[in-house]
Amino acid sequence: MDAQQLKGHLDLLLLASLEHGPRYGGQIIADVQAATDGYFALREGTLYPALHRLEKQGFLRGEFQVLPRGGSPVKVYTLTPSGQTELRAQRERYEQFARAVRGVIGGLA
Numbered sequence: 001m002d003a004q005q006l007k008g009h010l011d012l013l014l015l016a017s018l019e020h021g022p023r024y025g026g027q028i029i030a031d032v033q034a035a036t037d038g039y040f041a042l043r044e045g046t047l048y049p050a051l052h053r054l055e056k057q058g059f060l061r062g063e064f065q066v067l068p069r070g071g072s073p074v075k076v077y078t079l080t081p082s083g084q085t086e087l088r089a090q091r092e093r094y095e096q097f098a099r100a101v102r103g104v105i106g107g108l109a
Contacts, residue, residue: 010050012094013040015059015087018079024067025051025075051077059083 017023017031028051029042054060061080064073079087 009094010046011054012087012090014047014050014054015079015083015090018060018077018083019087022076022078024065024077028077054083059086 013032014028017028017035023031025044025047029044029047032040032042051060051062055062055077059080060077060083062075062077065076066073
């Protein structure tokens with residue numbers, strides 16, 4: 001995993017991972033890793049500060065819940081309406097960036 005690429009796209013990955021429903025940290029890590037065939041292996045030390053920052057910005061809402069399996073409550077994150085708007089904006093910026101890079105390096109147009 002390239003830490004610089006992750007740094008520039010972490011918020012997009014996290015917002016997108018919550019697009020289809022609430023998730024707790026371990027699920028987000030697993031989902032991102034599975035969706036990227038292991039390319040992005042998020043660490044808790046990277047994940048939780050980013051989730052807290054996105055929550056503070058109003059893009060996520062975190063709520064402690066007891067999971068059906070039992071055990072201690074975990075913080076489950078949900079995308080807010082402003083988070084959905086931010087996800088759309090970040091996707092568009094990413095697509096513009098990817099098109100510009102492809103214009104320089106070649107490949108699919």
